[in-house]
Amino acid sequence: MTTGTPAPFCATDYKARMDRAAQSAADAGLAGVLVAPGPDLVWLTGYQVPADTERLTLLVLAAGQEPTLIVPALEAPDAAKATGAGAMTLRDWTDGRDPYEITAPLLRSKGDSGRFGVSDNAWAMHLLGLQRNLPDTSYVSLTEALPMLRGVKDAAELERLAAAGAAADATYEEIKKVPFAGRKEIDISRELADLLGRFGHEQVDFTLVCSGPNGANPHHAPGDRVVQDGDMVVLDFGGLKHGYGSDTSRTVHVGEPTDEERRVHDIVREAQTAACDAVRPGIACQDVDRVARKVITDAGYGEYFIHRTGHGIGVSTHEPPYMVEGEEQPLVPGMCFSVEPGIYLPGRFGVRIEDIVTVTEDGGKRLNSTARDLAIVG
Known part of the structure; x- marks a missing residue:
C-alpha cells in the first residue's frame, strides 16, 4: 500500500490553478468563472467552507483581473488561513448588507452582458440575486462550459x-x-x-x-x-x-x-x-x-x-x-x-x-x- 503523507499543495499551486481557470474561461468565450463552496473551490484555493451555509461565498475569476473571494465577515478569518488566500483578494460582507451589490462590480467590469461559468453546486438564490443586479448577465454550468477544468491530474x-x-x-x-x-x-x-x-x-x-x-x-x-x-x-x-x-x-x-x-x-x-x-x-x-x-x-x-x-x-x-x-x-x-x-x-x-x-x-x-x-x- 502507498504510505507516507504527500507534500501539501502551496500557494503557487493554487495561483496556477486560478490563472488556468481564468484563461480557460476566456478561451471558451466566457467573461469569467464564479465558484461556489464545494469541490471546485477546494481545488482552486484550498479553502473548505466550514459549514453548509446559505450566506454567499463566491470566488470570482476572470482573465486580467485579480482573483477575489467574496466571503461572509464571520467566516473571513477561516478563509484567510486557506493556502491559496495569498493569491487572491478577500472581500467580506456583513449580515444586513446585500452581498450581490458587493459582488456585481466584479462582474460588471467584464461587461454588463457577460456570460459566466458557474460551479454546478451554486445555490439558485445566489445566481438570481446576481441577475437582479446585472439582468443582462447569463450563466452556464462548469460541467458544460469547462468540463476538463479538473479532469487532467498532475x-x-x-x-x-x-x-x-x-x-x-x-x-x-x-x-x-x-x-x-x-x-x-x-x-x-x-x-x-x-x-x-x-x-x-x-x-x-x-x-x-x-x-x-x-x-x-x-x-x-x-x-x-x-x-x-x-x-x-x-x-x-x-x-x-x-x-x-x-x-x-x-x-x-x-x-x-x-x-x-x-x-x-x-x-x-x-x-x-x-x-x-x-x-x-x-x-x-x-x-x-x-x-x-x-x-x-x-x-x-x-x-x-x-x-x-x-x-x-x-x-x-x-x-x-x-x-x-x-x-x-x-x-x-x-x-x-x-x-x-x-x-x-x-x-x-x-x-x-x-x-x-x-x-x-x-x-x-x-x-x-x-x-x-x-x-x-x-
Missing part, C-alpha cells in the same frame, strides 16, 4: 489518488475476513467505513453492501436485511484520503455460487478487463463504455447493464469525464476515472467490478490491484 494529484486507491484495496482485503452470513448489511457497511478510516481516509462517502436481490439495485442503501448463505454481495465503497478520492467495487459470494452466478461474474469481469485494456490517449470516453457494453450485450445481458461505465474522480468521487455513450471528449494522459460495468438481475442478484484507471502516455493504468475473481466469504 503528478501530485496522481500520487494522492494512488494512495487513496491503495487504502481502498487494503479495506477490501480486510473486509473479506469478517463474517457476512447472519449479519445485517448495515453492520458490514459500518465495518467498511471503519476500515477506510483506519487506512487513512479522512472522509467516507459511501459504503454500499448490496446482498442477494438488493444487489440488483446499483445504489441500494445498506439496511436491515440479514445476509444469508448463498447470497451474492456487491461491495462498493470510497471516500477521500489526502483530499482525493477512492472508489472501488468487488462482488463476493457467501458460500459456493451456482454455475449461473459464476458465469455472470465472469462476463462482468471480462467486460471490465476489456474496457480497462481499451484505455489509451485519443479514444473518446464513449468508446470505453462501448467496449464494456459490447461484451455484456454479446453475452445476452445487455438490458441488465443499466448505468454508464464510469465517472471521473479527483477532489470529489464523481466528476467529469464520464464514460458514457455520447461523450466524445478524447482521453488524454492524466485523466482518472472509474471503469465499473455491471449486470443486475431484478429480484435475484447483481454483479459489479470497479477500478479507478488513469490514462498514461501509451495506455491506461489501474489504481486498484485487488483480485477481481469471485471471492468466497463466510
Whole structure:
C-alpha cells in the first residue's frame, strides 16, 4: 500500500490553478468563472467552507483581473488561513448588507452582458440575486462550459489518488475476513467505513453492501436485511484520503455460487478487463463504455447493464469525464476515472467490478490491484 503523507499543495499551486481557470474561461468565450463552496473551490484555493451555509461565498475569476473571494465577515478569518488566500483578494460582507451589490462590480467590469461559468453546486438564490443586479448577465454550468477544468491530474494529484486507491484495496482485503452470513448489511457497511478510516481516509462517502436481490439495485442503501448463505454481495465503497478520492467495487459470494452466478461474474469481469485494456490517449470516453457494453450485450445481458461505465474522480468521487455513450471528449494522459460495468438481475442478484484507471502516455493504468475473481466469504 502507498504510505507516507504527500507534500501539501502551496500557494503557487493554487495561483496556477486560478490563472488556468481564468484563461480557460476566456478561451471558451466566457467573461469569467464564479465558484461556489464545494469541490471546485477546494481545488482552486484550498479553502473548505466550514459549514453548509446559505450566506454567499463566491470566488470570482476572470482573465486580467485579480482573483477575489467574496466571503461572509464571520467566516473571513477561516478563509484567510486557506493556502491559496495569498493569491487572491478577500472581500467580506456583513449580515444586513446585500452581498450581490458587493459582488456585481466584479462582474460588471467584464461587461454588463457577460456570460459566466458557474460551479454546478451554486445555490439558485445566489445566481438570481446576481441577475437582479446585472439582468443582462447569463450563466452556464462548469460541467458544460469547462468540463476538463479538473479532469487532467498532475503528478501530485496522481500520487494522492494512488494512495487513496491503495487504502481502498487494503479495506477490501480486510473486509473479506469478517463474517457476512447472519449479519445485517448495515453492520458490514459500518465495518467498511471503519476500515477506510483506519487506512487513512479522512472522509467516507459511501459504503454500499448490496446482498442477494438488493444487489440488483446499483445504489441500494445498506439496511436491515440479514445476509444469508448463498447470497451474492456487491461491495462498493470510497471516500477521500489526502483530499482525493477512492472508489472501488468487488462482488463476493457467501458460500459456493451456482454455475449461473459464476458465469455472470465472469462476463462482468471480462467486460471490465476489456474496457480497462481499451484505455489509451485519443479514444473518446464513449468508446470505453462501448467496449464494456459490447461484451455484456454479446453475452445476452445487455438490458441488465443499466448505468454508464464510469465517472471521473479527483477532489470529489464523481466528476467529469464520464464514460458514457455520447461523450466524445478524447482521453488524454492524466485523466482518472472509474471503469465499473455491471449486470443486475431484478429480484435475484447483481454483479459489479470497479477500478479507478488513469490514462498514461501509451495506455491506461489501474489504481486498484485487488483480485477481481469471485471471492468466497463466510
